[in-house]
Amino acid sequence: MRGLYIHIPFCKSICSYCDFTKRLGDNLIYEKYINRLIEEIDSYKNELVNIKTVYIGGGTPNVLPLDLLEKLFIKIKPYLDNSIENSIELNPELITRDLAKLLNKYKFNRVSLGVETIDPNAIKLLNRHHTKQDIYNSFRYLKDNNITNINCDLIFGIPYTSLNTLKNDLDFIIHQEPTHISCYSLIIENKTILKHKIDKGEITPLDDDLISDMYDYINDKLKSYGYNHYEISNYAITNHESIHNKIYWTENEYVGVGAGASGFINNIRYDNNKRLKAYFEAFRENTYELSSLDKKKEFMMLGLRLIKGVSMIDYKNMFNSSMLDDFKDEINKLLKKNLLEIVGNNIRIPYDKLFLANIVWEEFV
Ligand code: SF4
Structure with missing residues (x-):
């Protein structure tokens, strides 16, 4: 089984905890990037066979305008048509009816929503900007367009939150009936805004014991609502585990394209250049045989x-x-x-x- 991963490294704003490959952009750079991505996809003509899953991640794929997203979808249409799971990560703040319609047209059957939390103070601390209404709308637009296999990402252990914050987040998410929930404890990564503020004493991280209690709470609660805990951070209702992620966890092969993407093909693992300037000159940064x-x-x-x-x-x-x-x-x-x-x-x-x-x-x- 092979997967195709496509990385879109642009975001609307930068979250305080984020150390992923991402940056702000504009329409000019988006277009240049999509053209480069298409060149890279073309370079894998021989490797892109037997593709069973397609995953577009970021960054924030839906920061791109619809015409550019469609340009990419047209390029990968043969894989979208034949694979069993086509996923895309979306920021709920930027989901529209037209986007949901476009995803349905190109056979996307799984969406991963960056919900993270619905607590206004925590959203602010993370420098995210969505509202509860954005999330309601996202579910409505997607379901109206027959996309019902929806994951919600949740972050717990955010400074100044409590078990009650987590309870509210989980109650809200469960109420939307997603098929899959990914729960990540907030990691304070180096070189992030959050780490900088913690080092300056402006923000106090949450106590480890409380974070551990939160993890137990999540496990108990999600189990009681029929979510099967199948991977350390992932929970799904029956038959809705992420097929694409299982490719990573079970040593199957995948072609990764885009700035900062990685791949594993024919026993070769590779990492693409993270910086856009370098990626526009050469796709890969490292290649090593396992x-x-x-x-x-x-x-x-x-x-x-x-x-x-x-x-x-x-x-x-x-x-x-x-x-x-x-x-x-x-x-x-x-x-x-x-x-x-x-x-x-x-x-x-x-x-x-x-x-x-x-x-x-x-x-x-
Ligand atoms: S939306 Fe995702 S990739 Fe972009 S800054 Fe936030 S956490 Fe990072």
């Missing part, structure tokens, strides 16, 4: 993000060797600390230890 050991480690690290863990049978089929032999020391150490457990043919992180997942992943770096 050794057998690299692939095995990635299989472990990515697979242990899934709640069901990694399958020893899949590992044997993929590498023709035994997981328990290849990672004997690492696995034994983690089993002794109760940070891994063996259930049938799978090895996984025990559910009550998921908050320590970082310690487990580090063993396989």
Whole structure:
């Protein structure tokens, strides 16, 4: 199974916590970028076969005007027509009826909405600008255009929020009946506005114990509403897990295009140039071939993000060797600390230890 990932690195404004590849833009630069993207897509004619998922992420793809989005959709139409999941990330603030109509026309069947929170103070602290009404409208426009497979991103652990803020956010999101919810604890990344303000003492981060309580609250609440916790940050109703993301987590191949995108094809992993100027001159920044050991480690690290863990049978089929032999020391150490457990043919992180997942992943770096 192969996926196609397309990165749109532009945003309407810059969120205080964001360290992704993104920048502000204007119509001139948007057009130049789409033309460059199309050149890059053309350069992968031989690799773009058997594409099962298309994912347009950002940045904020819907900061682009509709005519430029359509230019891109026309280019990738053969893949949109034949893949099983076509997703796009959207900022609810910028969703219109016409956009929803366009997405339906090009067979997009999954949308990921950046809801993050509905608390006005938290929205302000994150330097986001949407309202509850934007989110209501987004659901209405999408559903009116037969796009019902909708993910909502939620951020918890925002400074000055409480369990009550989280309860309100979750109640609101659940009420919209999304098929999928991704919940991320706010990470204070270096070189972000938020980190700068924290370092200056202008903002106090939330207490770790409260963040851990929030994670437990999310797990309990979403489970009680029928959302299956299938990956460390992801919850879905039955049969609505993200197929595209599973490509990443299970070591399948994907072509990544756009500034700052990564890809994995024919055993080669690559990263594109992040800076637009460099991307306009050359697509790729790094290319490296994965050794057998690299692939095995990635299989472990990515697979242990899934709640069901990694399958020893899949590992044997993929590498023709035994997981328990290849990672004997690492696995034994983690089993002794109760940070891994063996259930049938799978090895996984025990559910009550998921908050320590970082310690487990580090063993396989
Ligand atoms: S919309 Fe997304 S990519 Fe853009 S600044 Fe905010 S978090 Fe970053």
